[in-house]
Amino acid sequence: xxxxxxxxxxxxxxxxxxxxxxxxxxxxxxxxxxxxxxxxxxxxxxxxxxxxxxxxxxxxxxxxxxxxxxxxxxxxxxxxxxxxxxxxxxxxxxxxxxxxxxxxxxxxxxxxxxxxxx
Amino acid sequence: xxxxxxxxxxxxxxxxxxxxxxxxxxxxxxxxxxxxxxxxxxxxxxxxxxxxxxxxxxxxxxxxxxxxxxxxxxxxxxxxxxxxxxxxxxxxxxxxxxxxxxxxxxxxxxxxxxx
Numbered sequence: 077x078x079x080x081x082x083x084x085x086x087x088x089x090x091x092x093x094x095x096x097x098x099x100x101x102x103x104x105x106x107x108x109x110x111x112x113x114x115x116x117x118x119x120x121x122x123x124x125x126x127x128x129x130x131x132x133x134x135x136x137x138x139x140x141x142x143x144x145x146x147x148x149x150x151x152x153x154x155x156x157x158x159x160x161x162x163x164x165x166x167x168x169x170x171x172x173x174x175x176x177x178x179x180x181x182x183x184x185x186x187x188x189x190x191x192x193x194x
Numbered sequence: 195x196x197x198x199x200x201x202x203x204x205x206x207x208x209x210x211x212x213x214x215x216x217x218x219x220x221x222x223x224x225x226x227x228x229x230x231x232x233x234x235x236x237x238x239x240x241x242x243x244x245x246x247x248x249x250x251x252x253x254x255x256x257x258x259x260x261x262x263x264x265x266x267x268x269x270x271x272x273x274x275x276x277x278x279x280x281x282x283x284x285x286x287x288x289x290x291x292x293x294x295x296x297x298x299x300x301x302x303x304x305x306x307x308x309x
Contacts, residue, residue, distance in 0.1 A: 113300075120196075121284060121300040167237065181227055181250055182286075182298060184237040 078103045080170050082185035089158055090193050097153040097188045099168030105129075107173040110144065110151040111182065115165040127151060158192045165189050197221070198301035200285050206307045212273040215304045219266055219287030225249070226268040227288075227298060228260055232281035243268055272306070280308045 079102040089095045101110065112124040125135065127144050135142045139156045155162055169182040197220035207213055219226050228240040239252035243262035254260075257275075262268040272279060282305050286298040 111297075119282065119305075120302050121286075123196075123297050123299060126297055181239040181242055181252060182229075183239070186236050 078105075078108075078170050078172070078183040080168050080183055080185035082166075082168055082188050084188045085186070086189045086191070088191045088193060091160055092157050094154060094156050095158050095190065095192075097155075097166050097168075097190065099151045099153065099185060101149050101151065101168070101170045103170060103172070105172050109171045109173075111169040111171070112142065112151075112153050113167045113169060113184075115167065115187070117164070121167070124153075155190075158190075160192050160194055163190060163192045196299040196301065198285060198287050198299055200283075200301035200304050202304060203302065204305050204307075206309065207275060208309055209275055209277060211275050211308075212271065213275065213306065215270040215272070215283055215285075215306075217268045217270070217285030217287075217301060219268070219285075220289075220299060223287035223289045223299075224266065225288045226262055226266070227286040228254075228268070228270050229284040229286065229300075230281045231284060231303075232278075235281075237284075240270070275308045277308050280306055282306075 081100045108129045110127045114122045114124055125142055132144050141154045143152045165187045167187045168185040171182050172180040199218045201216045205213055224245045227242045229237055230240055231237045240254040241260050242250040246262050257273050260270045282303045284303045285301045288298045
């Protein structure tokens with residue numbers, strides 16, 4: 077069975093600080109996909125990034141960066157120079173490989189509430 | 195805007211009642227997924243449909259059912275509602291691109307309150 081653990085329930089930082097959100101996953105599959113979603117106070121789920129299990133390159137997108145380490149089954153998310161607008165719940169998720177032409181369902185972690193104070 | 199629409203946005207009903215939540219996927223997406231987000235259970239996968247057929251089932255109660263219609267919109271039916279069914283229900287859709295995986299894009303959700 078798949079499992080995603082986000083041990084940090086809540087994190088509070090002051091604006092302009094860097095913050096890292098941790099994500100540890102468990103799966104028996106050799107091919108899988110990892111995701112991060114953002115849920116702002118308005119409630120919608122916003123897709124941030126997808127990472128394939130066979131691609132361990134770290135990725136940077138503006139102030140966001142992701143560190144995927146297969147050896148430790150972790151997919152951590154760092155926000156550099158945080159802003160108040162980054163305040164949201166962040167979810168890490170895992171999915172198995174595509175099956176019969178359709179993407180598989182997501183297994184979500186419990187989320188990390190990030191509060192960025194002005 | 196993800197392109198996935200869900201109606202209604204809010205729903206308030208009483209215990210024992212039955213409700214229907216509706217989802218229209220993004221144009222061209224064949225897969226529809228339903229998820230439930232509650233305070234105690236977090237974000238849970240309920241059920242997936244692909245081109246009209248049930249593809250996968252998660253932690254969906256027997257009181258809940260879903261279907262996907264020929265125009266690819268989907269409905270989630272919740273019956274004999276209990277207080278614990280109060281939650282945010284998300285629909286997502288995806289299409290598998292030629293290169294492999296397709297991201298799931300989520301609708302705005304339907305907030306169900308059972309009184």
